[in-house]
Amino acid sequence: MIPGPFLLYLGHSVDEVGIKTSRGLATFRREDCVGEWRHDDSPVTLGMPRMGVAEASAADARTLVLGIANAGGQLEAAPAGDALVAIAAGMNVASGLHQRLRDVPELVRTAADAGVALFDVRDPAADLRVGTGKFRAGNRLLTVGTDCSVGKMCATPALRDAMRAHA
Template sequence: MVEGPFLLYLGDKSNPLDVKTSRGLATFRSNDCIGEFREDSCPLTLGLPRMDVTQAVAAGARSLVLGIATSGGRIEEAMVPHILAALDADLDVVSGLHQRLDADPRIVERAKANARRLIDVRLAPRDLRVGTGQRRPGRRLLTVGTDCAVGKMYTSLALVAGMHERGMAARFRATGQTGVLIAGEGIVIDSVIADFISGAAEALSPAREDGGWDVIEGQGSLFNPSFAGVSLGLLHGAQPDALVLCHDPSRPHMRGLAHMPVPDLAICMAENLRCVRLTSPEAQFVGVSINGSQMDPAKASDLRARIEDELGLPCIDPVATGTGPILERIAARFPS
C-alpha cells in the first residue's frame, strides 16, 4: 500500500472529472489526506487545506499524489517543477498517469539525489496469463457502465461497505488507478496488454470457497468506442454472477465524444448480458446505480422510480439512497 499521509495534486485542472483520483482518495482514504496542492487558476477544491510541498511536509505528508487526468495521460511540462520541488522536500511521488515518472530524466535524477521513491500505479504484473473462461468457485459482482467515469468505482466500494454492514464476506477488487490507491492492491486494467485483460481479471478475482463476494470495479463501456475493449475483457474474465449498471443521467453524450450518444439503459443491459454469457451463462443484473449529483433531488428521485418501473430492477444512488435495495435483491437471488 502507498503510505500516507498524502498531499493531493490538483494542479490547474478545472473539470471535476479530471481530479477524480484525488477526489477518490479524499473520500475513501480521508484520514491519509492532509492537504491539496492547486494553482491559483484552479477553481476546484476537495475541501482540504491548500498547501505547498514545504507546508505539507511540515504537516506530516510523506507522498505527493498526482491524482489528475491529463491529455493522453502525459506528465505535463507545467507539472515538472512541482514534482521536482516535492522530491527536494523529501516527498515520494505517486502517479496514476500513463506516462511513467521514470520516463523523464529530470525526475529520475532528482529522485536519486534525494533518495525518494517514484511510484507508478499503472504497472501491470509481469506474470499474467491469457484468460481461459474456466469456471471457478466464488460469487462475483461486476459494475458496468453506460460510459466511462459514471460511478463504477464508487458504486463498487459502496456495495462492499453495505455487504460488510450486513455481515457478508466481501472484497473490493480494484481495476483502476484510483481504486488501487484506495484499496492498496489490484491491477490497473488499462495498463495490461489487450490479450491478457481477461486473464488479469481472472487473476484479480481467484476462486474463493467462503461464500463471500468479490466486487469487481468495472472500466469503460461497451458503447464507448475508446474503451469498449477493456470492458469486454473484464466481462469475460470476471465471470460475474451479478451485474450492476452505472449511469450518469446528466450526460448528453459519451465523455469527450459529442458524436456518440449515451445508450438506452435497456439496450446497454442487453448487450452486456449478450457479451458476458460467453463465460457466465447465468449472469444477471441485480440493479442500476445512478450518479444524481448534478440533478435536482426531486427529479433524481422521480428518475430512479421510473427506471425501476421500466427495468424491473432496484435503482439506487449510492450517495443519496445507499445500496440497500440492490443488496436485498442479491440476498434474494443468491441465498448463502
C-alpha cells in the first residue's frame, strides 16, 4: 500500500490529458491528497492547494505522486529532479510511467539513503489472476479501450460509484 497523504505532481504540464493519474486521485481520493505541485509555467490545475515540498511536508504528505504522463511514458529530467527534492524531504515517490523509478540509479540510491520507498504502480502483483472467460462468483466491471488516454481510468471508478449507489 502506498502511504498517504499524497502530494499530486503536475510539474510543468500544459496538457490537461497528461495529468490523468493526478486527476484520478484528485477526483476519487481527494481526501487523501494535500495539494498539487505545479511550476509557474503550468497552466493546468486540479483546484487543490498549490504547494511545494516544504508546504506538503508540513501538511504531512508522505508520498509524491508523479501523476503525469507523456508520449512513451518516460521520466523526464524535470520530474526526476523534483522527485529528488521530495526524497530529500523524506517523501516516498510513486509513478505510473512506463519507465520504472527503480531503473533510475540516482533515484534508487537517494531513496535508499533517505530511507524512503519508490513505488512503480505499473508492476502487477505476482499472484494477479488474469481473466480467462470462465465464470467467477461476484460482480465485476471490465473497462477496455483501443488506446491510451481514452478515459478508462476515470470512467471505471465513476461507474463503480454509480452502481454502488443503485445497489
